[in-house]
Amino acid sequence: MNEFVERRISLSWTPPRSSYDVVIVGGGGHGLATAYYLATRHGVTNVAVLERSYIGAGNSGRNTTIIRANYGIPAAVRFYQHSVDLFATLEQETDRSILHKQKGLLWLAHTGPGARAERARAELNTAFGAQTEYVEPEDIGRICPQLDLSGGGVWPVTGGSYHYGGATARHDRVVWAYAEGAMRRGVHVHQRTAVTGLMRQGDRVTGVVTDAGPISAGVVLSAVGGHVTSLAVKAGLRLPIRTHPLQAFVTSPYAQGFAPIVSSAGLMFYASQTAKGEMLLGAEIDRQPSYSYNSSYHFLQTCAHRAQTLLPFLRQLRILRQWTGVCDMTPDYSPIMSATPVAGFYLTTGWGTWGFKAIPAGGEQMAELIATGNTPALIAPFSLDRFARDRTLADRGSAGTH
């Protein structure tokens, strides 16, 4: 057995009960991590996670697995750095291999003002706990020798920030690790169970209606990706969310090691190497609000063209697979982790293009919120009512890419 051949996971499937203390809608990373931390940190095990497909079928299986904390505002840097730290110890904690690899992240600038922005980002990130350094082009050439620093003569690299904590992990392993850890402690996970409605009593949510029958619950958490708006409407809530597709692709394996994750905001693409050697590339969200998983040739063409400007070796590789996820975009590019005006109904949403890296911290903090009823300081700024209070968290560092 090696790190690529995972030992069998032991999940015990059980028929649903008619009532749980906590029902979590959505069996992706965030939902399962919340269940895991409810069980391990707070001893709350009368919990069910409901998934309409199979666990990890949604955005947890469609992201680009990048873990980083170099965001643009203090609240986000603190939160994501905590998640980076939890990811680093997740293998020991769950005793499962998630192929976690710290490799650093290079964020490139192509203009004078862009380089100054990276200098500012490095200062802000370091000040709030995410070690990041401004690097000159010659340093960048040492960190990533495969980069064409002239950018094909059109996009010269003028500087960048190097974020030491940048890492990747295998997405489905993360989902399985949390699912197994939660189920071993008594949490129920029900696949192929779609939530079709919410049970309400006065202004309180008291359970969910599923295609397998009603299930009452003390607390309902929506950890839904992509379709949260229609669930929230059933609780009488309107959300500040627009759902957009995001595409990505992988190439045939690159024989050499490609050390860091490389991002270029100017060229709007990012690249990293998977554990199997494939190069994984992505760009920005599609422009039309949509729930469609359609992929487009236009995306492949533009993303590949931009990427090979800086990484000429990509021209020798072939594209293997392309896929699409749907992203819940908030107006300020920050997530929503919150209680709501509806008693018994909680939200972890707005995970846009930045959800995977937040799975451990998002799950841990939502578990604390649900178990104690108090909003932890780390996620207090990300409440749903920030829009009404004029305390939005406009985050340039999340950028709608990764």
Place this chain on the structure above:
Amino acid sequence: MSLRIPCPHCGQRPIEEFAHGEVPAVPESITDHDHRDLDLAFMRDNTEGVVTERWFHTDGCRRWLTLRRNTKDDEVLGST
């Protein structure tokens, strides 16, 4: 193939030539003025199904059009 929008002036053109013009609709049921402003600024129907939306043909005739589209599968149902 990327999504194509039938422009009444230019014919079938790729979506990359267009800019999405959002038309936020505040539900009638919201009557409080501040609440209506909040809803207009931030909250969205985010409809899963057929929507009627406005697109601007930025890289073409530079005129607005109205498109009917199913957001479940991006099927285009017509434009005027």
